[in-house]
Amino acid sequence: MRVHHLNCGCMCPIGGALFDGFSRGLTACLVCHCLLVETEQGLVLIDTGFGQRDIKAPLSRLSPFFMNLNRIQFEQKYTALAQIEQLGFKANDVRHIVLTHLDFDHAGGLEDFPEATVHVMLSEIEAARERRGFIASGRYRPSQWDEIKQWKYYTNAGEPWFGFEAVRDLDGLPPEILLIPLAGHTRGHAGIAIDTPSGWLLHAGDAYFYRDEMGTSKPRCTPGLRAYQWLMEVDREARLYNQERLRALSLNHSSDVQLFCSHDAIEFQTFADKNNSQLQPSKQ
Numbered sequence: 001m002r003v004h005h006l007n008c009g010c011m012c013p014i015g016g017a018l019f020d021g022f023s024r025g026l027t028a029c030l031v032c033h034c035l036l037v038e039t040e041q042g043l044v045l046i047d048t049g050f051g052q053r054d055i056k057a058p059l060s061r062l063s064p065f066f067m068n069l070n071r072i073q074f075e076q077k078y079t080a081l082a083q084i085e086q087l088g089f090k091a092n093d094v095r096h097i098v099l100t101h102l103d104f105d106h107a108g109g110l111e112d113f114p115e116a117t118v119h120v121m122l123s124e125i126e127a128a129r130e131r132r133g134f135i136a137s138g139r140y141r142p143s144q145w146d147e148i149k150q151w152k153y154y155t156n157a158g159e160p161w162f163g164f165e166a167v168r169d170l171d172g173l174p175p176e177i178l179l180i181p182l183a184g185h186t187r188g189h190a191g192i193a194i195d196t197p198s199g200w201l202l203h204a205g206d207a208y209f210y211r212d213e214m215g216t217s218k219p220r221c222t223p224g225l226r227a228y229q230w231l232m233e234v235d236r237e238a239r240l241y242n243q244e245r246l247r248a249l250s251l252n253h254s255s256d257v258q259l260f261c262s263h264d265a266i267e268f269q270t271f272a273d274k275n276n277s278q279l280q281p282s283k284q
């Protein structure tokens with residue numbers, strides 16, 4: 001098993017460091033942290049960022065409200081498909097896509113992979129189909145996924161994983177890939193845990209947004225990202241509870257599990273650098 005960290009979308013909201021904590025100018029830099037996993041069952045993509053069709057016709061796919069608020073950068077080079085081809089694979093090599101949730105900045109690339117089965121929590125697809133209210137109809141964009149033929153839905157299975165309840169044995173996927181329900185940001189939001197040769201990775205999706213929310217007993221978040229998390233939450237109690245549990249995991253099991261969220265650019269860079277150095281042939 002080999003894991004690649006891909007940034008499948010850039011968003012540059014006005015606010016600079018008030019969002020990302022490091023930009024010097026007026027605009028911030030947020031990424032869409034996705035994973036490409038090479039397995040014996042073919043390629044598995046974890047989240048998809050923005051896809052080729054989002055780039056070609058953004059207005060037919062995305063909500064103008066979120067396009068402007070997040071200042072989404074539509075560039076072909078960020079799509080998962082472009083990066084997967086760069087690695088020497090084809091679209092049809094991607095056999096499975098596991099989603100943290102169905103927000104527009106996670107589901108945009110789904111239709112670029114026609115052979116892939118899409119795995120998601122049942123409660124998430126239900127929320128996405130209901131699309132109740134202004135935020136829900138802006139965040140869930142059926143045009144991004146209405147051509148998907150193969151879906152697999154999951155309910156909470158309750159298998160233990162570091163104090164969380166996991167869904168194990170996802171249909172057709174290797175046993176090393178688990179769904180960890182983490183509701184709050186959306187109704188069926190989940191983290192995705194992967195047992196890699198160098199330990200567990202947990203893609204926490206949008207369960208938190210800022211690196212300093214984890215790995216410390218004194219969490220800190222920028223005002224911009226705190227406001228965005230508040231705007232997008234569907235269940236505050238569940239969101240804060242799950243964030244607290246993730247924080248405890250990051251403190252108590254830092255040698256067993258490495259976790260990261262979707263949109264923190266510095267966190268992404270740390271993983272991408274580490275990953276690239278592991279993939280380099282050793283110089284001896």
Ligand SMILES: [Zn+2]
Pocket residue numbers: 103105106206262263
């Ligand atoms: Zn997101």
